Amino acid sequence: MQSIISIFVKSVFVDNMIFAYFLGMCTFIAISKEVKAAFSLGVAVIVALTVTVPLNWIFYHYFLAEGALAWTGIEALATIDLSFLGLLTYISIIAAFIQLLEMIVEKYYPSLYNTLGIFLPLLAVNCAILAGSLFMVGRPYNLAEATAYGAGSGVGWFLAITSLAALREKIKYSNVPAPLRGVGITFILIGLMAFGYLSFIGFTI
Amino acid sequence: MSTESIEQPIKQKSEPLFGKKNRKLLSNPLDADNPVTVQILGICSALAVTVQMKPALFMAVGVTIIVGLSSFIISLMRNLIPNRVRIIVQLMVAATLVVIIDQLFKAYAYDISKQLSVYISLILTNCILLGRIEAFAMGNKPWPSLLDGIGNGAGYGAILMITAVFRELLGSGSLFGYKLLGSSYIGNGVMILPAGACFVIGLVVWMQRARNGYREE
Amino acid sequence: MPKPTNSYILIFMITLSVLSAVILAFVSESLKPAQIANIELEKKKSILGTFVDVSQMSKEEINKLYATKVKPIVVSYDAKSLELKESDVDVSEEYRKELKERKLPVYQIMNDKGELEYSVLPLYGHGLYDDIWGYVAINPDMKTINGVVLDNKGETPGLGARMSEKQIADRYKGKSIRDDKGQVVTIVMQKGERGGGEVSIKAFENEPHQVDGLSGATNTAKGINKMFEDYLSAYTAYLNLELKK
Numbered sequence: 278m279q280s281i282i283s284i285f286v287k288s289v290f291v292d293n294m295i296f297a298y299f300l301g302m303c304t305f306i307a308i309s310k311e312v313k314a315a316f317s318l319g320v321a322v323i324v325a326l327t328v329t330v331p332l333n334w335i336f337y338h339y340f341l342a343e344g345a346l347a348w349t350g351i352e353a354l355a356t357i358d359l360s361f362l363g364l365l366t367y368i369s370i371i372a373a374f375i376q377l378l379e380m381i382v383e384k385y386y387p388s389l390y391n392t393l394g395i396f397l398p399l400l401a402v403n404c405a406i407l408a409g410s411l412f413m414v415g416r417p418y419n420l421a422e423a424t425a426y427g428a429g430s431g432v433g434w435f436l437a438i439t440s441l442a443a444l445r446e447k448i449k450y451s452n453v454p455a456p457l458r459g460v461g462i463t464f465i466l467i468g469l470m471a472f473g474y475l476s477f478i479g480f481t482i
Numbered sequence: 483m484s485t486e487s488i489e490q491p492i493k494q495k496s497e498p499l500f501g502k503k504n505r506k507l508l509s510n511p512l513d514a515d516n517p518v519t520v521q522i523l524g525i526c527s528a529l530a531v532t533v534q535m536k537p538a539l540f541m542a543v544g545v546t547i548i549v550g551l552s553s554f555i556i557s558l559m560r561n562l563i564p565n566r567v568r569i570i571v572q573l574m575v576a577a578t579l580v581v582i583i584d585q586l587f588k589a590y591a592y593d594i595s596k597q598l599s600v601y602i603s604l605i606l607t608n609c610i611l612l613g614r615i616e617a618f619a620m621g622n623k624p625w626p627s628l629l630d631g632i633g634n635g636a637g638y639g640a641i642l643m644i645t646a647v648f649r650e651l652l653g654s655g656s657l658f659g660y661k662l663l664g665s666s667y668i669g670n671g672v673m674i675l676p677a678g679a680c681f682v683i684g685l686v687v688w689m690q691r692a693r694n695g696y697r698e699e
Numbered sequence: 700m701p702k703p704t705n706s707y708i709l710i711f712m713i714t715l716s717v718l719s720a721v722i723l724a725f726v727s728e729s730l731k732p733a734q735i736a737n738i739e740l741e742k743k744k745s746i747l748g749t750f751v752d753v754s755q756m757s758k759e760e761i762n763k764l765y766a767t768k769v770k771p772i773v774v775s776y777d778a779k780s781l782e783l784k785e786s787d788v789d790v791s792e793e794y795r796k797e798l799k800e801r802k803l804p805v806y807q808i809m810n811d812k813g814e815l816e817y818s819v820l821p822l823y824g825h826g827l828y829d830d831i832w833g834y835v836a837i838n839p840d841m842k843t844i845n846g847v848v849l850d851n852k853g854e855t856p857g858l859g860a861r862m863s864e865k866q867i868a869d870r871y872k873g874k875s876i877r878d879d880k881g882q883v884v885t886i887v888m889q890k891g892e893r894g895g896g897e898v899s900i901k902a903f904e905n906e907p908h909q910v911d912g913l914s915g916a917t918n919t920a921k922g923i924n925k926m927f928e929d930y931l932s933a934y935t936a937y938l939n940l941e942l943k944k
Contacts, residue, residue, distance in 0.1 A: 292828065299676050302525035303609040361585070361727035362720060364603050365577045372570050401569060404526045404607040411600045415829070417795060456691035460522055461684050468680030475677070478827065478855075478918065533856050564703040564711060571715060578719040582726050589733035592741065599852065653857065671915070674857030 281425045284418070288429030294405045295437035295467075296474035301405030305438055306463055308396065315442035318396045319435030323428065325400045326409045329374055330427025333367050333410040334420055341366060367410040372401045405434050441467065507629040511637030514694065518641040519687045523609035527601050528642055529679040535658045537597045538646035542639025544583050544602060546632055549611050552576045553619040553631030560620050572615050573606070580606045610634055641686065648682045649673045743769075746806050746819050748848040749836035769819075770807045776800070778936035791830065794823040798933050805937060808836070815839050818941065820934050822849075824926025827918040829853025831862065831926060837876065841942040844886070847871040849923070859919030867913070870899055875907035876931055876938075883935045885928040888912050888920045 294300045301322070308318050339345055343358035379397045383390045400406055409430050413423050444466055453462050517523045524545070531541045555575050556563075563571050584602045587595035595602065605611065614634050619627040650656055653673030655663030672678045690696075703711075740758060743765040747753050753761060771785035776799045785804045793801040806819035817836040824831050833849035847868045854860040861867060871886060878884045885908070892914035893902040899911035913920050931938075 296677075297828075298526075299529040299679075300526050300604070302529065303523050306522050306525065361581060361723050364581050364584075364606060365574065365719060365723070368573045368577050368606060369570065372573055376570075398569070401573070402607050402609055402612050404604050407607045408600060408604060411603055415600070454688070456696070457684075457688045460519075461687040461691065464680045464684030464687065468677045468684065471675070471677035471680065475675070562711065564708045566703075567708055567712060570712075574715055574719055578722060581723055585726050585730045585734070589730040589737065592734075592737035596852070669857070671857055675855070 281421055284422050285425040285429040285432075288426050289433040289436065290474065290477040292430070293433040293437060293474055293477075294408065294430050295434060296471040298408065299471075300408045301403045301434060304396075304399050304403050305434075305441070306460065306467075308399075309438050309442040309445055309463070312439060312442045312446060313392075314396075315438045316435075317392050318399070319438050321396050321400055322403065322405065322434045322438075323431035324378065325371070325375060325403075325406050326431035326434070327424065327428040329367075329371050329406060330409045330413050330430075331420055331424045332370055332374065334413060334418070334423040336366055336370065337363065337414050363414065364411075367407060368401075371406055371410070375401045405430065437470075441470065444470075504626060504629050507626055508633040508636070511630075511633040512640055513637075513690070516637045516641065516690070517610045517613075517634045518638055519683070519690050520696075521610075521613070523613050524611075524638050525683075527604060527608060528638070528645060528683065529676050531598055531601050532642055532646040532649050532679050532682075533653065533674055534597075534650050535643070535646045537594055538642045539639075540587070540591060540594045541598060541601065542635070542642045544587070545605055545608060545610070545638055546635025548576065548579050548583060548605055549614055549635040549638075550628050550631035552579050552611065553614055553627040554624050555579075556615050557619040557622060557624040557627035563620075568620070569612075569616075572612060576611055576615070577606050610638055641683070644686060645679055645682045649678060653678070745834050745848045745850065749819050749834050749846040750808060750817050768808050768816075770809055771804055772807060773802050773804050774937050775802065776933060776936065778940040790821045790823050790832070794830075798929070801933060803933055803937070805934070806834075815941070817845055818937075820930060822847075822926045822930045824922050824929060826851055826854050826862070826922035827859050827916070828855075831919070831922055833926070835871070835927075835930075837938065839941075841938045842875055842877045844871050844874045844876065851919075854919050855916065859913065859916035861913055861916070862919055862923060866896055866899075870903070870910040872900075874910065878908070883931055883938055884908055885924070885931050886910060887927075888924050890917060890920070 291297065295302070295305060304318065309315050337345070337360075339348065341359045341363055343360065344355060345359075346354040346357055349355075375397055382397070409427055413426055416426075418426060441463075445463060448462060448466070457465075511517055515521065518525065518528055527541060527545075532538045552572075552575055556572060580603060583605075584595070587598070587602060614631055618630045622630070647657065650658075651662065652670045654669045655661060655667035670678075672681070740761060743761055744753050746769060747761060747764060751764070756764070773781045773783040773785055773788055775781055781802060783802060785806075788802045788804050790804065793803070804821060806821075807815055808817040808819060810816045817838060818841070819834050819836045822833040822835060829852050831849070831851040831854070833847055835847045836845040837843070838845050849868055850863045851860055854862060874886050876883055876886065887908060888910050889903075889912045891912050893899050893911050903909050903911055
């Protein structure tokens with residue numbers, strides 16, 4: 278239990294997808310002009326990471342890794358290493374899940390779909406979601422830890438985009454040099470925020 | 483990426499292979515329509531792999547090849563792809579190419595592939611890749627699609643290299659691993675951290691916009 | 700095109716999946732030997748790097764030197780030699796096991812007369828973000844360190860990732876892994892950094908069990924210390940046994 282909590286906290290603050298690895302930046306910059314939209318997208322990222330990371334964990338450990346097919350009991354399959362199909366599998370699972378999520382939300386929660394809808398297709402190409410699965414495979418997590426890692430990374434991303442959106446709403450009223458307005462000053466803001474997050478490295482959990 | 487609308491298909495009839503329009507496809511993304519600083523795509527790896535010139539160069543080459551080839555392949559089969567599953571099809575074609583490049587790097591440029599680690603795989607979700615496929619290759623013939631892909635890859639590579647020059651020179655006092663600033667130079671830690679790349683790219687955007695006169699309100 | 704039927708979509712997707720899987724299988728199979736050779740070479744380089752300068756050597760020279768000098772063996776926690784090939788032991792997997800159950804490879808370096816020149820021990824641990832590893836060469840007195848090679852894959856560039864630099868490894872040269880009574884002790888990287896390069900080495904000249912730290916990378920240093928403590932204690936029985944010989 279302790280390891281699960283520590284993995285969760287670590288992936289929110291220390292291993293933050295945005296400020297430690299700078300992943301999912303395209304959507305991070307594009308959708309952080311307003312807090313409301315940023316909030317919705319953040320929630321969608323939490324859902325996507327919490328589900329796809331453990332899902333890919335299952336696929337990796339029961340189908341793809343070397344010797345993963347041993348459970349089938351067929352000897353010829355026991356030594357097969359399919360890890361070269363990893364990337365293809367992860368992205369298909371992510372894309373399929375997001376498509377499914379979109380359909381479910383559209384059918385049963387139309388009001389949610391109106392706010393969240395346009396962001397859902399963006400998730401399939403969000404580096405942070407794919408990176409969640411890629412990092413998970415490189416680490417010796419079990420299923421529960423992988424879920425905690427996915428959820429934590431999502432929450433970290435959510436925090437990052439909501440706080441950046443809040444800053445950008447405020448900076449509209451500041452006198453920024455004209456060519457620097459918009460994207461330019463946003464990059465500098467992100468750099469400064471990343472320094473803030475660096476201080477979390479000192480945490481021992 | 484889907485904020486862009488599908489661009490107008492280019493008329494092909496009297497267009498030579500390197501005609502004016504086709505040359506524009508190559509040169510526009512280098513500056514006026516740069517994928518990184520203007521379209522704001524593919525930022526993640528621009529920040530992560532630019533500590534040194536060498537990995538940045540390999541990354542730039544890898545992305546250019548992948549974007550060019552996958553645009554080409556998707557454009558070849560654009561009339562066969564069922565619309566409902568097109569995103570998955572695009573992803574699968576791109577993923578296959580990404581894995582091939584990744585495996586090639588692992589076999590023939592092991593040191594570089596170690597430094598780039600997951601960022602090679604992450605080319606797959608580099609928005610430039612799917613952005614160009616969706617916005618251009620799905621509606622244009624193979625040859626212009628290939629040029630468009632290569633042009634955008636090169637535009638991305640140019641920003642990568644500019645950022646890497648600043649970061650390696652100021653951060654470690656060297657370029658391509660050769661010490662230029664002498665051993666007494668103490669590296670600037672900010673440039674080595676990924677956060678430093680944010681500042682460099684922010685300044686590059688500033689410079690470019692000041693020159694081009696582009697404003698954002 | 701007209702609206703595609705479901706069966707068309709299904710056939711299209713299956714063809715595409717099979718096609719890409721076949722291409723990938725082919726690529727991965729044909730490149731595998733080169734990839735494995737790279738990983739092997741990297742390991743050989745690290746092992747040899749603990750006692751010679753490998754930076755200028757070609758691939759062939761490294762393979763040749765490794766073949767003539769290095770004799771790998773595998774021992775258990777109580778120094779019983781195990782009938783195992785070294786290539787079957789994966790240090791990163793053994794690391795996840797309990798200390799006493801690990802299979803421990805030792806790379807014995809032989810001189811021309813067939814005498815033991817160094818024992819190179821693998822190290823493995825966890826830094827701030829990801830795994831870290833290394834090799835340490837112990838002199839035949841089973842006490843002083845001849846050299847170490849450290850490496851990482853995910854530490855912060857410019858801070859923790861500096862652990863892989865040669866100047867950090869040089870700090871471990873000549874340190875002692877035994878106290879006055881002859882008990883095996885670990886080498887501790889200190890907090891803070893005195894200056895780097897020669898300054899760092901000089902500052903701890905008279906401290907046989909301490910080395911200078913990495914400024915700004917406290918948690919990576921903790922990982923390195925844990926790694927040394929872990930593996931030096933795992934190999935204690937081996938070190939004592941060799942000392943008696």
